[in-house]
Amino acid sequence: MIKTQLNKIPLILFLIIVFIFFYLLIIDRNPADIPSALLNKKAPEFKTESLLKNEIFLSENQFDGQITVVNFFATWCKPCRDEHKYIQRFSNNTKIRVIGINFKDDSEKTIKWLKKYGNPYSDIATDKNGLIAIDWGVYGIPETFILNSKGIIKFRHVGPITKKIYNKIDLVIKKIR
Amino acid sequence: MSKNFKLINFFFFIILISLAEFFISNSFTLEPDEVLQNQKLEQRARNISKNIRCMVCQNQSIDDSSAPLARDMRILIRDKIKNGDKDIEIYNFLTERYGDFILLKPKLKFNTLALWFLPFIFFLLGVFVVFKKNKKIT
Numbered sequence: 001m002i003k004t005q006l007n008k009i010p011l012i013l014f015l016i017i018v019f020i021f022f023y024l025l026i027i028d029r030n031p032a033d034i035p036s037a038l039l040n041k042k043a044p045e046f047k048t049e050s051l052l053k054n055e056i057f058l059s060e061n062q063f064d065g066q067i068t069v070v071n072f073f074a075t076w077c078k079p080c081r082d083e084h085k086y087i088q089r090f091s092n093n094t095k096i097r098v099i100g101i102n103f104k105d106d107s108e109k110t111i112k113w114l115k116k117y118g119n120p121y122s123d124i125a126t127d128k129n130g131l132i133a134i135d136w137g138v139y140g141i142p143e144t145f146i147l148n149s150k151g152i153i154k155f156r157h158v159g160p161i162t163k164k165i166y167n168k169i170d171l172v173i174k175k176i177r
Numbered sequence: 178m179s180k181n182f183k184l185i186n187f188f189f190f191i192i193l194i195s196l197a198e199f200f201i202s203n204s205f206t207l208e209p210d211e212v213l214q215n216q217k218l219e220q221r222a223r224n225i226s227k228n229i230r231c232m233v234c235q236n237q238s239i240d241d242s243s244a245p246l247a248r249d250m251r252i253l254i255r256d257k258i259k260n261g262d263k264d265i266e267i268y269n270f271l272t273e274r275y276g277d278f279i280l281l282k283p284k285l286k287f288n289t290l291a292l293w294f295l296p297f298i299f300f301l302l303g304v305f306v307v308f309k310k311n312k313k314i315t
Binding site for chain 2: 136
């Protein structure tokens with residue numbers, strides 16, 4: 001009796017594994033979507049040129065005291081163009097500061113691009129060699145981070161902001177306010 | 178054409194393909210301007226790069242990947258080595274930003290215990306089952 005029950009163990013284990021794989025297959029998840037290791041940590045500090053102002057961009061002056069949306073973008077990135085209207089919506093909210101980080105881009109082209117499509121950013125940091133992006137754990141632009149008023153990263157989204165993601169970010173902002 | 182000659186040709190073809198693959202995978206991604214002059218330092222950079230996952234392609238190391246982010250990381254690793262950083266400091270810098278997922282060989286931690294030991298447990302379970310079945314037959 002016990003022997004026949006013991007013989008069933010491999011079959012039960014096999015069925016559990018099949019069930020786990022099947023469950024992971026049907027739930028709504030993206031295996032490539034990895035949570036940021038910087039979540040709930042202070043945003044990395046950096047110093048670089050400002051694209052819009054004739055001065056040095058010091059991150060420590062930009063990320064404190066207000067909820068901040070930090071958006072990595074480039075003019076050569078088509079999804080950045082697609083999400084631009086949502087970035088603009090964030091900038092319409094006076095309680096939110098929107099900072100752009102211009103990733104490996106041509107400054108003149110970026111200024112023209114912003115004139116054409118509108119500028120939602122209060123300031124733009126330039127990341128000519130992509131090192132700021134690595135410091136922020138970025139792995140593909142566009143990428144957007146939400147920082148609370150103490151400069152702590154509370155949310156990260158990889159890829160373009162869609163209506164669904166915009167609503168999700170809106171909820172996050174309401175929560176951390 | 179004899180059968181042996183065809184077979185030799187076939188093996189020669191396979192060797193050529195393997196050699197081409199070897200040289201492509203070892204030299205294609207790394208660009209000449211990235212390589213460090215000091216061979217020891219360069220070897221350290223290659224060893225680290227082989228264990229760092231390309232976050233864009235995810236199933237390749239940055240040493241094999243031609244993605245721009247992989248190139249940026251290779252350059253960053255070499256810069257850090259030139260600045261005197263130890264290997265562990267470079268690994269820590271990257272895992273602090275990208276998490277343990279960036280390591281192709283994950284660290285032995287409490288939450289990776291299953292990953293490291295389940296294969297051995299399943300192997301032992303398999304040996305046990307085979308042993309039991311064989312005993313029954315004999």
